[in-house]
Amino acid sequence: MSKPMTKAQLVAAIAEEMDADKKTAGAALDAITSLITREVASGGAVTLPGVGKFYCRERPERMVRNPATGEQIKKEADKVVKITVAKALKDSVND
Incomplete structure (x- = not known):
């Protein structure tokens, strides 16, 4: 498994793909x-075509276990960000 792409590498790749300078590419990435x-x-939710859908899901109040002590405690309801990967991206990995 290779190392993840850094922000600087991503900005450079976007700049090359857009045929623009790194400052413009960095501003585009920051805006997105x-x-x-x-x-x-x-x-709300945001769908990036070919990549996936970003959305927030509410989780109800629930019982959880402290792994150190085994004690059951009640965890309050909270929200979590989820990402559903697009089929096109999944398929491209298996080609």
């Missing part, structure tokens, strides 16, 4: 990240 974060935080 900001839009996804804002939309999901407000309870």
